[in-house]
Amino acid sequence: MASVALIVLAVILGRALVRRRAVLARWQVIPGWIAVAAMLVLAVALSPGEFELRKFVGACLMPAGLVWLGLLAFARILARRAGRPLAGVALALWLLFTLAGNAWLGNFALERLQRGYANVDPLGQGQFDAVLVLGGGVEVSDDGSPTLTAAGDRVVLAVRLFRAGRTPLLLATGPYLLLPGGVATSNAAATAAIWMQLGVPEGSIVLLEGPRTTTDEVLALKTAVAERGWQRVGLLTSAWHLPRAMRLCRRYGVEAVPLPADAVGTPPPRLRFLVPQQDGFQSVQTACWETLGMLAGR
Template sequence: MFYLASKIAWFFATPSNLLASLVLLGIVLGMTKRCRRLGQGIALSGALALLAFGLLPVSSALLKPLEERFPAFRDDGRPVDGIILLGGAVEASDSLSRGSLAANESAERVLDTLTLARRYPKARILISGGGGTVFGDGAAEAPVIAAYLEGVGIDPARIVVEDRSRTTAENATFTRALIDPAKGERWLLVTSAWHMPRAMGVFRKAGLDVVAYPVDYRTGAGEDALRPFAFVSDGLRRLDVAAKEWAGLVAYYAAGKTPALLPAP
């Protein structure tokens, strides 16, 4: 129920959808005599907001605190016993229909996991990512990624597939059921930097002491992080990502799925 409600609510609350809907609503109201002025005002406000949020670095300012919450991983020479890769980097249905890996803008999750797998040849690799849509089940992502890793030379015996999860909370719960790290074992958690605070929170809640390995940064360092966008679509896409993640943090904390509103190192 939580999954279904969150997906439906977010469809209507997504900033780009919401602003475009305001423009459309304003146009419709502007075609009526009684609400012509109101409609024109709503349409104009929505259009200006689309331009402002699409071109100004508002979304970067929202995303940067999330991406910098957990520092980049630094190899200190200690052994790594396992690597946990969270799904969200591959379009499973497209990959299966094309017979080739179809990665999205979070492809670094898979690429960095491959690098780690070769750097730590004895580490186990758990891939967590099921499939799901609001009105039915989709293709699971984890088996697709597992097949890709095997195809580029990773020993299948090292790979554990968790293909039931549809949310970050389920990633943690189902992963906990599959692995039982011994005391002192070191497991890396690979996910997007902007998603790492929420991921670390739910894994801690599930009783898994993991080490953050953030990848897939969307903002630059220093002043570059707050430069305007050249295309409205780029700014709106980043705004959708930032707004969804902040909303997820609030919802997870309110539901007791994470021990802190903004988990920290």
Template sequence: MFFFLSKLLPLFVYPLGFSLLLMLASLVLLWKRPRWGAFAVFLAFVVLMAGANGWVCAGLVRSLESQHIPTDEVPNAEAIVVLGGATRSPSPPRPWVEVNEAGDRTLYGAKLYLDGKAEYVVLSGGRISWRGEVGSEAEDMAKIVEAMGVPSEQILLDRTSLNTHQNAVNVKEILEERGIQRVLLVTSALHMPRSLRVFKKQGIDAIPAPTDFLVTDASLAAMSDSWEAIVLNIMPDAQRLALTTRALKEYVGIVVYGLRGWL
């Protein structure tokens, strides 16, 4: 039940869900309190415009992604831990495992292994059954990294974790079985601040190796380099609204995980 509620309730905090609640409230208020109803509609408009604004979106995403930007070459470790959330199962009509926006996690984890950064690759991620997909993300990621050249005997799987806390708990068991002490933690840069704190809370010596950066120095500079860019960044955009929501999801996750003592 906690897992379901952790997915459902935050939806009403994010810009789209919160705006819909405001508009629903306005329908009720307009009958007897039209001024309050009009204010609710105006507030919903402001929330959506702000969430879909280029500078608001980039600022929120950058505030998380900038926390663990590598300054030196990635060091060697005993294992590379890759967190799930990056694949789609080979359910028909898909011909094979597919990667989603966060698929860089899997690709970068394989690259680090091929660069000789560690002896093992630990792939962590189960799958939520209500989405109609089959198998586990760990198994799907294994197919991808094997196709990239990682030997199957060097791949360790956590097939059951459904959130970042379970990732850390399950991976800790795998590491202890192998006597592994130091790992490279691979996940999206947006997800890294929460993930790293959760893994360290479990006593894992994890070195951040972020990937899947959504905001770059070049994209930030381009936002204000012409009047056309300024106008386009003021105008609402669904993709920016989605990125704002992803950033807010991480901040909500940090608060919830903190309250539960997971970081």
């Protein structure tokens, strides 16, 4: 983290020197640039080493990194040729792009969402009549084969709960899908297929096909509980998704025990995470989507 702080300070000092070069004497400018160089050298010395520097350079050469550097250079060019207003707009766009793809910010937001659920042990919550796994953990390829998504931990955790004897029934949910060639299936059926491949008997799986949103899934669970008379059910989804899901359960009068999967943690203080990247965009968007969903009551 010290290397990151030194780089930021070097950038701030360098920018100040460039902006005030017309009013500063040479004897004032030269020590300033020596200080900038010294901070950058110290940042390299304090960095984890050549491996981390390669990762940083590689991140800068990726499409998002090139756009990030290009926006910063564009803001600098506008500052010199078009004046401060346009440069300020370009700099604001650069800052927005930086935040939108920042892995630290995205994971911090997700950690705030999952607070209160992340430390819950799903295997230590007792016995259930059934456990509902919310959709999103599986996707279906064009040939109909199911694959796990980034949220696939919830699908595997459900099997662990079943194998540990915590529940006799696993509930899969998800919308209907029409594959190329007119073949119909559903995300719920895809989840069930993976469970059976992992040794869960078909008779221990209940499909709740059709729901497209979290609200639909909660309402489908409410109907299933009323029809089957289950007394204690678990609701299994990503830890950061549980606040919205449990809020909907309370709204519609569904009593369910939250079971968190794939809780996220803050990325380590590495130089590469200064650069906007895929993981950052994904986590920031997920956090924004969950927050928007809660505000909209969906």
